[in-house]
Amino acid sequence: MQKVMVCVKRVVDYNVRVRVKPDGSGVMLDGVKMSVNPFDEIALEEALRIKERGANIEVLAVSIGVADTQQQLRTALAMGADRAILVQSDQPVEPLIAAQTFLALARKENPDLVFLGKQAIDDDANQTGQMLAALWERPQATYASKVELSGAKAAVTREVDAGLETIEVDLPAVVTVDLRLNEPRYVKLPDIMKAKKKPLEVTSLEALGVSAGQLLKVVKTEPPPQRQKGVMVKDVAELVDALKKKGLI
Amino acid sequence: MSKVLIIGEHDGKSLNPATAKCLTCAKAIPEAEISIVLLGADTAGVPTQAAALAGVKAVLRIDRPENEHALAATFAPQIVALAPGFTHVLGPSTSFGKDLMPRVAALLGVPQVSDLMAVEGAYRFRRPIYAGNAIITVEADPARTLIATVRVASFEAAGTGGGAAIESRTLEVTLPTHTRYVGAKSGSTDRPDLQTARRVVSGGRALGSAENFKILYQFADKIGAAVGASRAAVDAGYAPNEMQVGQTGKIISPEVYIAVGISGAIQHLTGIKDARTIVAINKDGEAPIFEVADFGLVGDLFQIIPELERLV
Numbered sequence: 001m002q003k004v005m006v007c008v009k010r011v012v013d014y015n016v017r018v019r020v021k022p023d024g025s026g027v028m029l030d031g032v033k034m035s036v037n038p039f040d041e042i043a044l045e046e047a048l049r050i051k052e053r054g055a056n057i058e059v060l061a062v063s064i065g066v067a068d069t070q071q072q073l074r075t076a077l078a079m080g081a082d083r084a085i086l087v088q089s090d091q092p093v094e095p096l097i098a099a100q101t102f103l104a105l106a107r108k109e110n111p112d113l114v115f116l117g118k119q120a121i122d123d124d125a126n127q128t129g130q131m132l133a134a135l136w137e138r139p140q141a142t143y144a145s146k147v148e149l150s151g152a153k154a155a156v157t158r159e160v161d162a163g164l165e166t167i168e169v170d171l172p173a174v175v176t177v178d179l180r181l182n183e184p185r186y187v188k189l190p191d192i193m194k195a196k197k198k199p200l201e202v203t204s205l206e207a208l209g210v211s212a213g214q215l216l217k218v219v220k221t222e223p224p225p226q227r228q229k230g231v232m233v234k235d236v237a238e239l240v241d242a243l244k245k246k247g248l249i
Numbered sequence: 250m251s252k253v254l255i256i257g258e259h260d261g262k263s264l265n266p267a268t269a270k271c272l273t274c275a276k277a278i279p280e281a282e283i284s285i286v287l288l289g290a291d292t293a294g295v296p297t298q299a300a301a302l303a304g305v306k307a308v309l310r311i312d313r314p315e316n317e318h319a320l321a322a323t324f325a326p327q328i329v330a331l332a333p334g335f336t337h338v339l340g341p342s343t344s345f346g347k348d349l350m351p352r353v354a355a356l357l358g359v360p361q362v363s364d365l366m367a368v369e370g371a372y373r374f375r376r377p378i379y380a381g382n383a384i385i386t387v388e389a390d391p392a393r394t395l396i397a398t399v400r401v402a403s404f405e406a407a408g409t410g411g412g413a414a415i416e417s418r419t420l421e422v423t424l425p426t427h428t429r430y431v432g433a434k435s436g437s438t439d440r441p442d443l444q445t446a447r448r449v450v451s452g453g454r455a456l457g458s459a460e461n462f463k464i465l466y467q468f469a470d471k472i473g474a475a476v477g478a479s480r481a482a483v484d485a486g487y488a489p490n491e492m493q494v495g496q497t498g499k500i501i502s503p504e505v506y507i508a509v510g511i512s513g514a515i516q517h518l519t520g521i522k523d524a525r526t527i528v529a530i531n532k533d534g535e536a537p538i539f540e541v542a543d544f545g546l547v548g549d550l551f552q553i554i555p556e557l558e559r560l561v
Contacts, residue, residue: 017515018379027383039497095351096360123378124496125363130321130351139322139428142348145490155431159490160344161444161499163435167320170427179480179497180490215360220386224377227522230543236556239528239546248448248505248526249472249561 001149001171004047005060005111007102007132008040008076010069011122020223027221036072039117041079043177045184046147047115048080055149058082060109064093064101070200077195078187084200087208094215095123097205099131104208106136111172113154118143118176129176139169143178250280251371256328256340256349257287257299257308258319264298266445267341267399269406272302274399275339276407277368282306285413286331288324290317296415305413311420318430319345325352330420332357332394336371342398342500343444354396361396362387364500366403376400380496381519401444402502402523436489440466443492446475449503449524451494454481455510455532455550462487464551465509468558477501479511495520510550513538530554 012018013033020027036044047059061076063069064087073084087101106114119126133140141147141156145164148155149171157166159178205212233239243249253275258265268285275283285299286309299308309331315323328349332338338353340346342364354361367375372389374397389395443449450469456462462476469476478488480495494501496516502523509530511517518541521527529542530553539545546553 012379018382020383027379094360096355096358099355119497121380121496123363124380125361126347127351127354127361127363130348131355133322134325134352134355137425139425140348140352141428142321143344158344160433161491163433163489163491165433166431168429168431173427178490180484215390216362217388218385219373219388222384222386224381224384224522227527227541229540230527230545232539232545232547236546236553236560239544240557240560242544243505243526243528243561246526 001055001057001112003058003060003109003111004050005062005106005109005114006040006044006047006076006081007114007116007128008044008061008063008072009037009117009120010034010063010065010072011037011120014038014121020221024220024222034068034072036075037117037120039119039121039177039179041184042179042181043115043117044076044079044081045182046177049182050149051080060085060111062102062105063087064089064098066090073200074195075187077198077200078191079185080191083198086200086202088202088204089212091212093212095125095127096131096215097210097212098128099135100210101205101208102128102132103135104210106132113171114174116174116176118178129174133174136174139173140176141167141169141173142176144175145178145180147175147181250282251278251337252335253278253281253283253337253339254331254335255283255285256338256346257285257295258341258343258345259287259289259292259295261289261291261293261295264295265341265343266406267343267346267401268299269302270401270404271339271341271399272304272407273404274365274368275337276304278337279371284309284335286311286328288316288319288327290314300413300415301409301411303408303411305411308413308415310415310417312417315424319349320428320430321349321352322428323424324349325356326422326424327420328353329356330422335394337395337397340398342400346398350396350398357394357396359393359396360389361398362389363398364400365397366400377519380516381522382515400500402500436491440469441473441475443475443477443494444499444501447504448472448474449477449501449505450474450507450509451477451479451511452482452488452509453479453511454485456482456487459487464554468554471558472561474507479517508538508542509554511538512536513541
């Protein structure tokens with residue numbers, strides 16, 4: 001095991017309440033706080049823990065996005081990644097194109113493992129890891145809550161609808177991570193200073209031979225239908241009456 | 250005409266209800282001719298269940314030993330081999346479908362529409378983004394196979410009464426061996442399945458411990474409900490992961506959802522907003538859950554739940 005690649009996405013911060021633009025052309029992003037996708041932080045943390053368990057590996061953080069995505073890659077470097085690559089793109093990149101881009105990077109870097117979050121909290125697509133694994137013709141272990149490495153194999157416990165499932169994959173493999181895999185570390189100030197000196201390479205889709213483009217056309221963005229606030233009941237008896245009247249219990 | 254293939258989800262014995270919900274979605278595609286494919290080592294009686302769903306033209310049965318467990322790496326090349334006969338390939342937005350469908354899409358070199366919640370045309374759909382804070386309408390290229398996962402909470406299950414032809418298929422596809430099933434652990438329970446239950450009782454961090462969740466189980470058993478949990482409760486170890494409801498857990502649409510000690514973070518609300526009726530029980534009268542609840546009750550859950558159990 002020599003190299004782990006972690007894909008991180010710049011997204012609207014978890015705590016921001018996203019609002020739709022009145023003209024329906026998208027969501028309001030001006031001046032909104034941006035962060036590393038929380039699932040990708042967990043992905044990076046897992047890579048760092050593998051490194052800290054004594055494996056002599058390089059942790060490479062990669063991203064696709066606008067120039068300011070360097071901020072999120074600096075965060076990744078401050079957490080402990082050794083090196084970063086930004087594939088700069090001014091247009092948002094759909095999952096299939098993101099997967100093609102990460103494939104190009106994987107072919108260049110030959111990582112033993114690629115970690116990604118199971119989904120990004122902006123488009124909630126839940127596709128990129130699976131697509132990368134398909135294009136790379138390698139195994140995928142999605143929704144990981146435990147990753148155990150042994151030689152050229154990994155046993156991955158996955159959070160599935162029925163509970164937990166364990167699969168074994170040959171390396172190299174793509175692992176997408178779920179919430180309970182680990183708790184990402186906080187970045188300390190000295191690490192932020194150190195991160196400024198770590199290498200961060202900027203490249204482009206063209207340089208990697210990936211064609212940009214829009215595969216799905218977003219015609220309209222709307223706010224979701226709102227539920228009406230109901231009534232407050234004063235006690236349990238009134239609640240039971242109300243539910244019985246509606247035939248719910 | 251659209252030719253739609255639905256990837257049926259099953260456990261070797263029964264068809265998962267998510268499949269019947271995908272079927273309702275497929276029927277909304279104009280002039281759809283619908284087939285369901287079932288992959289398994291021995292799908293046994295499952296094809297008969299799928300064939301009984303109303304509105305299905307054909308059920309394709311692909312039995313081979315490698316299909317014993319639903320591994321995306323094994324299933325995807327087989328679906329890719331079937332895809333040329335279809336304009337649309339749909340899977341459920343369950344952990345099975347979410348794992349599998351993007352692998353199919355990438356092998357076909359086409360994009361995927363995730364969590365399709367409404368059909369506006371053969372290639373025009375609505376889906377949620379930002380934890381349901383926005384709904385987008387997307388258009389896909391009719392020249393390409395349309396791959397999508399169906400947000401099952403947005404569709405009612407299709408009824409039975411159909412009589413589709415069942416056809417066994419053999420596919421000449423070499424399957425990878427780099428991915429192997431090891432085992433599974435599920436909290437076996439006699440309670441209704443969370444994703445399809447008519448009633449759901451769900452607990453949050455305010456429950457305080459796994460032990461305290463027992464009062465929810467007791468109450469749920471009395472009313473025949475499934476039990477769910479907020480992310481906070483699952484993270485705290487009060488409930489297992491399969492009980493998590495929300496943006497990154499299960500998206501459900503029961504007739505009644507009873508949220509107990511759940512404050513109502515947006516990520517949780519996105520998992521329940523298709524519930525017909527929401528009941529909120531919380532000691533904090535300002536909790537956001539009350540903004541979406543049809544019935545709200547402010548008070549101590551440790552007094553309210555036993556009393557509820559007594560009165561229903």
